[in-house]
Amino acid sequence: xxxxxxxxxxxxxxxxxxxxxxxxxxxxxxxxxxxxxxxxxxxxxxxxxxxxxxxxxxxxxxxxxxxxxxxxxxxxxxxxxxxxxxxxxxxxxxxxxxxxxxxxxxxxxxxxxxxxxxxxxxxxxxxxxxxxxxxxxxxxxxxxxxxxxxxxxxxxxxxxxxxxxxxxxxxxxxxxxxxxxxxxxxxxxxxxxxxxxxxxxxxxxxxxxxxxxxxxxxxxxxxxxxxxxxxxxxxxxxxxxxxxxxxxxxxxxxxxxxxxxxxxxxxxxxxxxxxxxx
Ligand code: C2E
Ligand code: CA
Ligand code: CA
Ligand code: CA
Numbered sequence: 001x002x003x004x005x006x007x008x009x010x011x012x013x014x015x016x017x018x019x020x021x022x023x024x025x026x027x028x029x030x031x032x033x034x035x036x037x038x039x040x041x042x043x044x045x046x047x048x049x050x051x052x053x054x055x056x057x058x059x060x061x062x063x064x065x066x067x068x069x070x071x072x073x074x075x076x077x078x079x080x081x082x083x084x085x086x087x088x089x090x091x092x093x094x095x096x097x098x099x100x101x102x103x104x105x106x107x108x109x110x111x112x113x114x115x116x117x118x119x120x121x122x123x124x125x126x127x128x129x130x131x132x133x134x135x136x137x138x139x140x141x142x143x144x145x146x147x148x149x150x151x152x153x154x155x156x157x158x159x160x161x162x163x164x165x166x167x168x169x170x171x172x173x174x175x176x177x178x179x180x181x182x183x184x185x186x187x188x189x190x191x192x193x194x195x196x197x198x199x200x201x202x203x204x205x206x207x208x209x210x211x212x213x214x215x216x217x218x219x220x221x222x223x224x225x226x227x228x229x230x231x232x233x234x235x236x237x238x239x240x241x242x243x244x245x246x247x248x249x250x251x252x253x254x255x256x257x258x259x260x261x262x263x264x265x266x267x268x269x270x271x272x273x274x275x276x277x278x
Contacts, residue, residue, distance in 0.1 A: 023078065026075065026078050027078060027082050027084070029065070030075055030078060030079060030082070030084050030088075031084065033063055033065060034084065034087050034088060034091065037091075038063055038064050038065060039061055039062065039063055039064070039088070039091055039092070039095070040061075040062050040064055040095075040264065040265075041059050041060070041061060041062070041092060041095045041096060041099065041265060042059075042060045042061075042062055042262035042263055042264055042265075042268075043057040043058070043059060043060070043113070043262060043263060043264075043265060043268040044057060044058045044060060044255060044260060044261065044262040044263070045057050045255070045259055045260050045268075045271065045272070046058065046111075046114070046233060046253050046254070046255045047253065047254050047255065047259050048252065048253055049246065049247045049251060049252060049253065049254060050247055052259075054109075054111055054271075054272045054273075055111065055112075055253060056111045056112040056113065056114060056146065056253075057111055057112075057113055057114070057268065058113070058114040058116075058148070058255065058262070059092060059095075059096045059113050059114065059115050059116070060072065060116070060262045061076075061088070061091075061092050061116075063075055076118075080118050080119075080120055083120060085118045085120050085121065086120055086121060086124065089117065089118065089120075089121045090130070092115060092116075093115055093131065093134060094134060096113050096115055096145070097134055097135070097137075097138040097140060097144075097145075098138065099113075099265050099269075100113060100138070100140055100144050101138045101139070101140060103269060103273055104140075108269060108273040109272070109273045110144060110273075111273070112143065112144060112145065112146050112174065113144065113145060113146065114145075114146040114147070114148050114176060115145060115146070115147055115148065116148045116149075116178065117147050117148065117149050117153075118149075118153060119149075119153035119154075119156045119157075122149060122153060122154070122160075122161060122164050122165070123156075123157060123160055123161075123164065127164060127168075128164065128167040128168055128171070131145075131168065131173070132171065141172065142168075142171050142172030142173045143172055143174075145173055145174075146173070146174040146175070146176055146197070147168060147173055147174070147175050147176065148176045148177075148178040148199065149161075149165075149175070149176070149177065149178060150177070150178045150179045150182075150183065151177050151178075151179065151180065151182070151183035151185060151189070152179075152182075152183045152185075154177070154189065154193060155183060155185045155189065158189060158192070158193075161193065162192060162193055162194075165193055165194050165195070166194050169194035169195075169196075170194075174196045174197065175193075175194060175195045175196055175197070176195065176196065176197040176198065176199055176231075176233070177190075177195055177197070177198045177199065178199050179199065179201045180198040180199055180200055180201060180221060181200060181201050181204055181217065181221060182201045182203065187224070190224070190228060190230070191228065195230065196230060196231055197230055197231035197232065197233060198221065198224075198225060198230055198231075198232055198233075199232075199233045199234075199235050199255075200218060200221050200232065200233065200234045200235065200251075201235065201236075202235045202236020202256070203236075204217050204218055204221075205218070205234050205235065205236045205237055205238075205242055205246075205256070206236060206238070206242075208241065208242045208245045208246075209239070209241045209242065209245065215245065218234070218245075218246070218249065218251075219249055222249055222250060222251055225252075226250075231252060231253065232251060232252055232253065233252075233253040233254065233255055234246050234251050234253070234254045234255070234256075235254075235255045235256060236255075236256050236257075237254045237255065237256030237257075237258050237259070238256050238257045238258050239258060240258070242256075242258070243258055
């Protein structure tokens, strides 16, 4: 029994080691990727209902590593843990502003672009100053950008979140609560924090038509949005049935594979930006 005990301890140590090594390896690769500019931004349209017109887009980062596109789920968590999300976030924001500038210079439409922010970025004292400087550098306005943060990120430190977000809100940036409904905090923050929009998490959208409790939840969120004068976006809309439900219930905006997957900038600029304002 003693021998078995020792060998299982040994096995545990080995797998721990493997995990730590993989993590360190990933961190080193990420660092290099930041230095070598290996990231690209994909855009996913946001669609206004009921007319189904383009009303914005979300910027989603991709890592092109050795020719392969690595999805954010594989590196954002590590970037957040190591703090590399701060320089990476700056790359994302700069790339987005550069794209919007180019669209404008070419006479294309410039829908508002939503950028995901992590708590690490939000709680840096220089966040607002950095964003203001970049906006000025590209000669754009806060109206060009929307900032998406999850409720969990904001609630990590509500007071500091409120201070940081107020600075951005007062300057004209629009702020959205991402993954709405998946956190565990009370709804009180909705009236305290300067937010304009909530994004219904895709886990609630996915079971529309299958689970009436999810439908009730979506209805409740839409009602909260109306009564608090917040915009509401449903994310992860994949089927016609989900779209029908959401438009019947008066959901103002949707985002999802049904309309479009996130796409590279070269494709997004031809998607609808080159059609007249509608
Ligand atoms: P998120 O902010 O909740 O983004 C929505 C995710 O849902 C994206 O995954 C998007 O591609 C995916 N999605 C969109 N429509 C559908 C649909 O109809 N069905 C399904 N199943 N999925 C859909 P993605 O691009 O893999 O990003 C994953 C997460 O990584 C994001 O979740 C966000 O938390 C994080 N992320 C992505 N880009 C950035 C970034 O620039 N900065 C930060 N801090 N986080 C980012
Ligand atoms: Ca998001
Ligand atoms: Ca989300
Ligand atoms: Ca999410």
